[in-house]
Amino acid sequence: MIGGLRITNTNGDVQAAARAAARAASAEYSTDAAASVASRVAAGALADRGQACSDLGVDVQGDLTAGSVVVVTVTCTVELGDVVLAGFPGTTTVSGEAVEYVDVARGGQ
Amino acid sequence: MTVPDNNRDRGSVMPMTTVLIAFLMISAWSLISASQQWGARRDAYAAAAAAARAAAQADPASLRFGAIVDEVMATERAEAVLAAAGYQGSVVVEGESVTVIVNAAVEYAFPSPGFPSEVTGTATAVARRGVNGDEGG
Numbered sequence: 001m002i003g004g005l006r007i008t009n010t011n012g013d014v015q016a017a018a019r020a021a022a023r024a025a026s027a028e029y030s031t032d033a034a035a036s037v038a039s040r041v042a043a044g045a046l047a048d049r050g051q052a053c054s055d056l057g058v059d060v061q062g063d064l065t066a067g068s069v070v071v072v073t074v075t076c077t078v079e080l081g082d083v084v085l086a087g088f089p090g091t092t093t094v095s096g097e098a099v100e101y102v103d104v105a106r107g108g109q
Numbered sequence: 110m111t112v113p114d115n116n117r118d119r120g121s122v123m124p125m126t127t128v129l130i131a132f133l134m135i136s137a138w139s140l141i142s143a144s145q146q147w148g149a150r151r152d153a154y155a156a157a158a159a160a161a162r163a164a165a166q167a168d169p170a171s172l173r174f175g176a177i178v179d180e181v182m183a184t185e186r187a188e189a190v191l192a193a194a195g196y197q198g199s200v201v202v203e204g205e206s207v208t209v210i211v212n213a214a215v216e217y218a219f220p221s222p223g224f225p226s227e228v229t230g231t232a233t234a235v236a237r238r239g240v241n242g243d244e245g246g
Contacts (some may be wrong), residue, residue, distance in 0.1 A: 004137060004139060004140075004141050004218075005144065007142070008141060008144035008145065008148065009144075010153065011148060011220045012148055015148070015151065015152060015155070019155055019159075022159075060112050062193075067186070069189055069190060069193045071193055097160070097194070098155065098194075099156070099159055099190050099193040099194040100159055100163075100190075100191050101159065101160075101162065101163030101186060101189070103166060104166055104167075104169065104186075105166065105167070105168065
């Protein structure tokens with residue numbers, strides 16, 4: 001029961017991190033910068049919410065030209081070893097995806 | 110003088126244990142189902158908010174005439190975001206305000222009679238000069 005609630009709670013935090021990362025990524029001008037800032041923002045958002053992912057992955061898809069769509073996927077491996085019974089997996093991976101639109105009118109670099 | 114019947118409670122633990130386990134299982138089921146429902150509601154709202162933000166902006170041509178939202182372009186932008194997020198919804202443009210309503214099916218881990226099979230997320234964004242805008246559900 002605690003494990004199930006931990007997964008659903010983590011799912012909400014991962015979704016929130018993905019949304020924050022997507023918004024940050026959509027403000028960048030290059031894919032490298034977008035990937036970098038998305039990772040940083042997602043890690044910060046999860047840390048702020050007290051989520052410790054044993055493995056954190058952030059993937060940014062889409063281009064950053066004005067009027068495009070950016071999709072950010074965050075995956076977080078959650079430790080369940082302290083709450084599950086023997087025989088059940090000790091970790092599970094939770095993922096969240098968020099979509100953000102690159103503004104039509106953008107300031108110059 | 111009567112002899113105490115020490116076996117009087119024999120067998121009474123089992124029904125209590127059964128009731129307790131049933132109570133815990135029902136609690137877990139309702140908590141998880143409620144969490145999934147709220148998660149779906151939150152995600153639908155987030156998609157609606159992203160779509161509304163995308164829609165409520167003026168393109169460079171219309172900026173020359175003020176922050177005017179083009180209804181057709183705004184709807185296209187909102188629908189592009191919803192499609193990328195895997196949702197469908199309706200877009201209402203009123204002047205510089207765009208409201209997006211998203212209906213999303215809820216995927217429960219367990220059969221959940223009594224819980225809604227679909228939830229709605231509504232968000233509004235308003236095009237303004239600068240970075241100020243309203244967003245709410």
